[in-house]
């Protein structure tokens with residue numbers, strides 16, 4: 029069961045952090061030459077396809093993470109520092125994603141549907157900021173888990 033939990037946990041983290049990396053570092057500059065209405069419509073479509081995967085990750089990561097903490101590490105008191113750091117950063121990332129989904133992303137969808145391009149531009153910029161914060165948190169989290177296992181914090 030622990031083997032299944034860590035496999036799902038690792039896959040969920042890869043899909044979420046890797047997806048944000050691709051969107052921010054590769055897709056964003058590639059779309060900058062498009063006219064605003066095309067760019068904003070494509071971004072709305074990209075998020076519509078990516079966010080269901082993020083919702084899956086947002087459910088799977090804490091479920092499998094808490095499972096591992098209690099069944100593989102014997103609880104938080106006996107867990108290493110990098111697991112505490114992952115727990116804190118992971119919860120923060122989840123809260124930020126939920127905010128992003130229900131606030132700036134909801135505004136982006138409404139603005140794109142009503143072809144209000146200036147409002148859609150403002151909303152996309154907010155989405156971009158939150159994704160950047162979550163991408164940085166995600167990269168720090170993943171790096172600290174792997175480095176933590178090799179003694180970075182001990």
Ligand code: HEM
Nearest residue numbers: 038041089090093094096097111114115118119166170173
């Ligand atoms: C609720 C929060 C979370 C808890 C309680 C948690 C807990 C854990 C535990 C106990 C491990 C096993 C550590 C080990 O075997 O040394 C682990 C591994 C890992 N976690 Fe988390 N985690 C959480 C959230 C996240 C999030 C949000 C991400 C990334 C987006 C993430 C990425 C990883 C990665 C990459 C590993 C290593 C997987 C591997 O073995 O290759 N975790 N986590």
